[in-house]
Amino acid sequence: MYTEYEGIIFDMDGTLVDSGRLHQNAWTQALNQYQIPINFALMRSLAGVPTKETVDILVKHFDLNIQASSDEINEFKEAIVKETIHQYVKPTKLAEFARDNAGKRPMAVGTGAYTAEAKHILEICGLTELIDHLVGADQVKNPKPAPDTFLRCAELMKVKPEKCIVFEDAPAGMQAAKSAGMFVVDVLEVMQIKNDYFLE
Structure with a gap:
């Protein structure tokens, strides 16, 4: 699945983790x-x-x-x-994809959350050992929808942006991934992962 990409980047909230x-x-x-x-x-x-x-x-x-x-x-x-x-928090079904790729391709989380909170959430969900790098909003000058978060992930993984795939649920994150020159997967559309967050 998506084997043509060398580096895998996950958004956290609403994508890798159900935290809406x-x-x-x-x-x-x-x-x-x-x-x-x-x-x-x-x-x-x-x-x-x-x-x-x-x-x-x-x-x-x-x-x-x-x-x-x-x-x-x-x-x-x-x-x-x-x-x-x-x-409230638990992993989404995308965690299985992360487990399948652990140790095979570098993986990073690029999130709009702050790093300390993101680390805590990943620990609670048992996902910490799967992720090679974590980039929170406090690590970049311009957070999402700017591309900085995902570009920093690529830099840490030592993978060119165009060789990265990003899994996202939010418009701001999808814009960030596209601006970074990366292929982006809308997890709602492709995997039916729905972020239960301020739904009418």
Whole structure:
């Protein structure tokens, strides 16, 4: 399966890991705490965008004047994620593909989550030993939808971007992969992996 590609890159949330409810719950509590409106379609469109950037987009979109910084809101949300993580996360069926390729081709996770949280989630799901490299949003200057995350994955794997395949579920991530010159698989369309995140 996809044997023509030398390096494999996975998005994490909604792709390699089923964590939609984890983030929906944390976001719902955080947005209610800071009186930011919740628009399901908008939140879903921002899947894959890091927390602080998402807050900035929401504040601008709703033309809000809030006292809290995006850092404070990020810390509030991440605290809820840490408290509830074991209740919600589990691997998707893409984990089988990762197991089949372990030790055969280099594999990386390129995520919009921050590195510490991503490491924790991969550990809980028993996926850490399968992944050679992890690139979180805090490791790059421009996170998704910019290509930096996936280009850094390719660099760490020592594989040319055009020889990489990316598995993604979110528009921001698919745009990032295409901008990086990589082949991208929409896991919903191809594998019926549906991210249960702010669904109507």
